[in-house]
Amino acid sequence: xxxxxxxxxxxxxxxxxxxxxxxxxxxxxxxxxxxxxxxxxxxxxxxxxxxxxxxxxxxxxxxxxxxxxxxxxxxxxxxxxxxxxxxxxxxxxxxxxxxxxxxxxxxxxxxxxxxxxxxxxxxxxxxxxxxxxxxxxxxxxxxxxxxxxxxxxxxxxxxxxxxxxxxxxxxxxxxxxxxxxxxxxxxxxxxxxxxxxxxxxxxxxxxxxxxxxxxxxxxxxxxxxxxxxxxxxxxxxxxxxxxxxxxxxxxxxxxxxxxxxxxxxxxxxxxxxxxxxxxxxxxxxxxxxxxxxxxxxxxxxxxxxxxxxxxxxxxxxxxxxxxxxxxxxxxxxxxxxxx
Amino acid sequence: xxxxxxxxxxxxxxxxxxxxxxxxxxxxxxxxxxxxxxxxxxxxxxxxxxxxxxxxxxxxxxxxxxxxxxxxxxxxxxxxxxxxxxxxxxxxxxxxxxxxxxxxxxxxxxxxxxxxxxxxxxxxxxxxxxxxxxxxxxxxxxxxxxxxxxxxxxxxxxxxxxxxxxxxxxxxxxxxxxxxxxxxxxxxxxxxxxxxxxxxxxxxxxxxxxxxxxxxxxxxxxxxxxxxxxxxxxxxxxxxxxxxxxxxxxxxxxxxxxxxxxxxxxxxxxxxxxxxxxxxxxxxxxxxxxxxxxxxxxxxxxxxxxxxxxxxxxxxxxxxxxxxxxxxxxxxxxxxxxxxxxxxxxxxxxxxxxxxxxxxxxxx
Numbered sequence: 135x136x137x138x139x140x141x142x143x144x145x146x147x148x149x150x151x152x153x154x155x156x157x158x159x160x161x162x163x164x165x166x167x168x169x170x171x172x173x174x175x176x177x178x179x180x181x182x183x184x185x186x187x188x189x190x191x192x193x194x195x196x197x198x199x200x201x202x203x204x205x206x207x208x209x210x211x212x213x214x215x216x217x218x219x220x221x222x223x224x225x226x227x228x229x230x231x232x233x234x235x236x237x238x239x240x241x242x243x244x245x246x247x248x249x250x251x252x253x254x255x256x257x258x259x260x261x262x263x264x265x266x267x268x269x270x271x272x273x274x275x276x277x278x279x280x281x282x283x284x285x286x287x288x289x290x291x292x293x294x295x296x297x298x299x300x301x302x303x304x305x306x307x308x309x310x311x312x313x314x315x316x317x318x319x320x321x322x323x324x325x326x327x328x329x330x331x332x333x334x335x336x337x338x339x340x341x342x343x344x345x346x347x348x349x350x351x352x353x354x355x356x357x358x359x360x361x362x363x364x365x366x367x368x369x370x371x372x373x374x375x376x377x378x379x380x381x382x383x384x385x386x387x388x389x390x391x392x393x394x395x396x397x398x399x400x401x402x403x404x405x406x407x408x409x410x411x412x413x414x415x416x417x418x419x420x421x422x423x424x425x426x427x428x429x430x431x432x433x434x435x436x437x438x439x440x441x442x443x444x445x446x447x448x449x450x451x452x453x454x455x456x457x458x459x460x461x462x463x464x465x466x467x468x469x470x471x472x473x
Numbered sequence: 474x475x476x477x478x479x480x481x482x483x484x485x486x487x488x489x490x491x492x493x494x495x496x497x498x499x500x501x502x503x504x505x506x507x508x509x510x511x512x513x514x515x516x517x518x519x520x521x522x523x524x525x526x527x528x529x530x531x532x533x534x535x536x537x538x539x540x541x542x543x544x545x546x547x548x549x550x551x552x553x554x555x556x557x558x559x560x561x562x563x564x565x566x567x568x569x570x571x572x573x574x575x576x577x578x579x580x581x582x583x584x585x586x587x588x589x590x591x592x593x594x595x596x597x598x599x600x601x602x603x604x605x606x607x608x609x610x611x612x613x614x615x616x617x618x619x620x621x622x623x624x625x626x627x628x629x630x631x632x633x634x635x636x637x638x639x640x641x642x643x644x645x646x647x648x649x650x651x652x653x654x655x656x657x658x659x660x661x662x663x664x665x666x667x668x669x670x671x672x673x674x675x676x677x678x679x680x681x682x683x684x685x686x687x688x689x690x691x692x693x694x695x696x697x698x699x700x701x702x703x704x705x706x707x708x709x710x711x712x713x714x715x716x717x718x719x720x721x722x723x724x725x726x727x728x729x730x731x732x733x734x735x736x737x738x739x740x741x742x743x744x745x746x747x748x749x750x751x752x753x754x755x756x757x758x759x760x761x762x763x764x765x766x767x768x769x770x771x772x773x774x775x776x777x778x779x780x781x782x783x784x785x786x787x788x789x790x791x792x793x794x795x796x797x798x799x800x801x802x803x804x805x806x807x808x809x810x811x812x813x814x815x816x817x818x819x820x821x822x823x824x825x826x827x828x829x830x831x832x833x834x835x836x837x
Contacts (some may be wrong), residue, residue, distance in 0.1 A: 218606065264787070268794040271744050273545070273606070277731065278786040285780030292776055393776070401614060404607075414604050446621035446722075453615025460603050460611075 164411025165423035167462060171455075172430050179437055189315035191436065196318070199432040200325040201226065201384040205403045206410070206424040207325075207332045208376025211369040213407055214336070215348045216416025217272035219370060221261060221279035222377045223399030227392070228287040229254045229381030234295035234391025243301045251378035257283055258374015262367035276370075280400070287393035294392035297385055305386040321383045328376065332421040345369060349416025405452060406431045409459050430455070486792055487740050487756040494763045502770060514643040518766065524640075524648035526762035528553070528709035528716075529732055530755070531654065534661050535702030536733040537754045541678045542695045543746030544598060544605035546702045549733060551616025552590055553710030553726030556583035558623040560711050561631050561720040570633040579636075584707035590616070591703015595696035609699075613730070620722035629720040640716035650712055657705065662751050671749075674698065678746030735782070736761050739789055 179186035196203075205222045212219045229250040236246045257279050264275035305324070309317040336342035344365040347355040356362045385391050410427025412419025434455070438448045498505040498518070508517035532549045539546045560583035567575045590612055597608035642649045665671030676684040677691045685691045706726075714720050738744060739760055740753025764785065768778050791797050 264790065268791055268796055270790040270794060274734075274738065274744060274786060274790055277734075278783045278790070281779035281783035281786065285777050285783060288774070288776035289780070292774070401610065404610070405614065408607060414607055444621065444626060446618040446626065449618030450615045450622070453611045453618065456607070456614065457597075457611045460607050461601060464601055464603055 162420070164459070164462065165420055165426065167459070168410050168423055168426040168430060172426050172433065175430065175433050175437065179433075179440070183440055186440070193315070193317045195429060195432050195436065196322045196325070199428050200321040201380040201387060202399070202402060202406060202431065203325040203425065203428045204328050204376050204380040204383060205399065206406050206428050207328045207421060208373035209403045209407050210332065210412055210419060210421050210424045211336075211345060212272070212373045213404075213412050213414060214345050214416055214419055215366055215369050216352070217265060217366070217369065218276060218404065218414070219261065219373045220273065220276040220400045221257065221283055222373060222380070222403055223396035224280045224284040224287065225254050225257050225374055225377035226381045226384055226399065227395040228257070228283040228290070229378045230385040230395055231287045231290045231295060231391035231393050233381065233385055234297045235290050237297055237299050238295050243299050247382055250381050251375055254378025254381060255371050255375040258370045258372070258377070259367070261374070262370035265370060266363050266367045284393070291391070291393060294390045296390045302386040305383065306389070321386055324379065324383060328379065329421055329425055336421060341365060341368070346417055349418070351417070402431065405456050408456060411459075484741060484750065484753055484756065486789070487753050487760060490739065491756055491760045491763065494760060494767060498763070498767055498770070510646070513646050515646050520648060522759065522762050522766055523651045526758050527650040527654040528713045528726070529729060529736065529762060530758045531657055531705040531709040531712070532726075532729055533733040533736040533754050533758050534657060534751070535705035536730070537737045537740075537742055537749050537751070538665070538674065538698045539605070539702045540734070540737055540742055540744060541674045541746060541749040542698045543678045543681065544695065544698065545609065545734065545744070546594065546699060547606065547609040547730050548590070548594060548612035548616055549702060549706040549709075550726035550729045551613050551620070552587040552703055552706035553713055553729065554617050554620035554720070554722045555590065555623070556587045556707035556710035557714030557720040557725050558620040558629065558722055559583040559586045561629045561714055562623055564631050564633055564636060565629055570631055571635055573635060576633065576636055580711050583711050584704060587707030587710065588700060588704045591700045591706070592696070594703065595699030598699060599692045599695040617722055620720070620725070624720055624722050631718060633718075636715050637718055640712055653708075653712065657708070658751065658755060665751065670694075675748050679748075732761050735786065739785070
């Protein structure tokens, strides 16, 4: 697969370097397609509505989807190993309501936020143990985690708990303004930092290489002596941790913790990652792609609300777009294999 | 020897789980097992479970066939919403909602729509080679949108006595919905087990490449599995809408795909495809339904239900996991044989990945 070829040491010579560049290129094609669709949608919106593209719109696009972006970063790790994590939405809800409850009980925010992130990581590690140690399919293992987190959030509280903590308010509403109407909030910065860290980990560390190698071919990765078990376990911890951070951001975004938050968010996340060009079979994909997948996803929502159309269309368009991307990816993969 | 045979039987776990649940219910509520006859019709908790489980039964049987081909069908809940929406919209538009002809047209139209959508799923999976999770995710996301478009965003309600009969009527003293489920079980069993289809399905699930080389038309079999799943989901949607006499595009069949997958897995069919067991799935469905009604009865707030489900999934998965099984087996052989046998290396390595991983996680 495309990205695993990048693990070959650079000493192999110019010819293989060229060849690996060629196949790496094919891995970027879906990402480029996602970027192209994003730009095309902006252009179409501008032509259709007249005043569509504005710094305000783009800034709020990032702000409204910061939590989704963080979830997508974690999901990218999991999907790159060929797994899937269905628990992210309910883990986000659980950490959110847990944090809201703790704040309500008077625990300082400097303790609450780490607790939220760690509790996400703990649920993620449960999935990881089930997947790696007990060989349970990721789908089922994360399904169990999804139910567990959803149930636990109901245990914490059935009703929404308002969060009026100044730190949470700051995360959401502090605006660093730039001329022309651009602005950025701490939550957006947090999500972009997550993208940056993931980018670095996946492309510059041994762990990142192992993640790609496991997704490309688990058996060969194992035979190469790579720490497969560790990587497969860790990606779920990372995804859980991201869900915990997303819990912080989402709680700040809505101003409350609520146990029914994030139902179906796991599917939005998976859809965004797939639209961003990451192959569900694992081994190929980029965090930058997921970033654009989230942006495309967010832009569809904005466009639908601009048109004042039914939410029914929202679901249908997301479904169609997902389909188009998957079919395109499928064609690319078959062509690469034939070569 | 005989006891061992019973314990190691494939259906031992699902039947044991169901019996344990029934026992728990009977202790908590002695009237659980009692069935009363009123006007020649059966009433009681068990009868309720049998009747209410019908939509889940239909969906799970379809899901089982799909899982046997190494697939999964996430769209069943959305398809239920679509068939309910189509049927009820036709009945609502008709001036005579009690007319049997109108009902027949409505039901056939609803079921044919989901059959078509199932064929579409099958096309994506078998012809285009898209992974089942994603291929069916498309309709899972879009399906409810389609249902919302059909009902124009409203909850369509109707008044039709014969339509209501399907979910709430009785035939020969038995709930009609239960009889429908039984009929479908029998048909599925006949088609899968009295013809070669079941064997071919398992062959495709165990090794798609080998079975194709051996001359099995795997494409057609996979395609058919998704079509069957769509058809059965459509029937389930009609039953569901007849129970509440409304088509609710958002709530119909919500999360039923999860329950169906659980029922199939609980019954002993592996998610990795291959061998499937119809009896196991039937037992799995009744276990899930009994669990749901137990939770309601025990006064557990329904909100906490997910925790119970999570526990059930984890226990079942662990019981099915090869590592735990081999661990038990090696423990048993240790006890029966001489102590020279190696002290279960599996048990040791069991902890290492997690510990190593956790340590590394902190280091990073």
